[in-house]
Every structure is written in C-alpha cells, then in structure tokens.
Amino acid sequence: SQTIHQWPATLVQPVGSPLSLECTVEGTSNPNLYWYRQAAGRGLQLLFYSVGIGQISSEVPQNLSASRPQDRQFILSSKKLLLSDSGFYLCAWSVRWGQYFGPGTRLLVL
C-alpha cells in the first residue's frame, strides 16, 4: 500500500530564515505530487504540483519554491520566510483520480 511522509511535523522559524519541508511517497511510482497550504481561517490553497522529476508548476506567485529531485520526493523551500508564510502545509499524491494527503507540517514564522 502507498504511504506518504512529511517532516518535520512542526516547525517554528524566525522571519528571514530559510525553509525546507520534505515529502516522500512509498509504494507507487511516477505519482503526481502537490503542495498545499492552509493559512489560519482559510481553506486549502494549491501552491505547486509536479507531474514528474524536475517538473514543477506554480499556482500562485509567492515567496516559496518547490523541487522534485527524485520520483517520489517533493521539497518545498524558501530562502527567506515571511510572517505570512505561517500555516499548515500538506503534501499530497495522486495516481488517476483523487488525492491522498500526508500528515502535514505546521509552520509558525515569528
């Protein structure tokens, strides 16, 4: 069966510091991978998606970037965090229909 891992689970970072969140998927090959964010009091916002290694599509202009160095690895990064980057970050994968989510990372930027 497929599983999806995210780490860390919780992160507190100062404004201006870099960020790296990692997501890995097991039990499937060539999945589509996604990064979502839920800001406080808001719904799910799609940030990036990837249909293959090195292929990244950005949904909204922002302070973040994503990379897919391996088939089942998806990384969300920032060079300098902003206060507005605080939120709950979810990685998801899909094959065919629907999406399946990882456990999430709660990021607090102070």
Added chain:
Amino acid sequence: ILNVEQSPQSLHVQEGDSTNFTCSFPSSNFYALHWYRWETAKSPEALFVMTLNGDEKKKGRISATLNTKEGYSYLYIKGSQPEDSATYLCAFPGGYQKVTFGTGTKLQVIP
C-alpha cells in the same frame, strides 16, 4: 477554472439529528468526485471516491450519492455525533490530475 461549490458553508446541528449537504460540479468531462473529512490542522481524510452516475457509497453513518448528469453529489450523516464535527470537502479532478476543491461545509454538532 472549474467551479466546484458546496452548500451550506456552515451548519450547526444537535447531536442525534441527521443532516446533509451538497457539492455541485461541472457535469461535462466527469472523471470522479471525492469526499473528504477535514479537521483543522490535520490531514484530510478520504471518505468516498465516486465515479458512476447513480453511485451510492456508505461508511458507517455517512453516505453519499452522485448525479453526474446534473452535476451534484449529496453527503448524508445519520444521527450526528460530536465527533462528526469537521469540514467536509468535495474535490473534482481536472487536467494533470489537478484537483479542484470545494470551499467546504463546516459542520458543528452540538452535544
């Protein structure tokens, strides 16, 4: 941009009441519809994947129906319990398996 709408936006029911809410989606180029149960700051939990017109799925006290011709799905909860309190999301796959999520129905079950 796909238009996936859910109604109502929020709902308060008494413990033991049954309730239902709606997801509307484009009826053309239908592939599937997903329902998720989502508690804030947790990972959305997949409830149902619905693919065929007339589909009816059930999981415990929760069930869902699908009408692809008219573009809607209903989610029903029978005998609501406080632990059912959550946001219920429907999701509609599009190109590149990008999924458009509805805005959700936030359910609060009052003990």
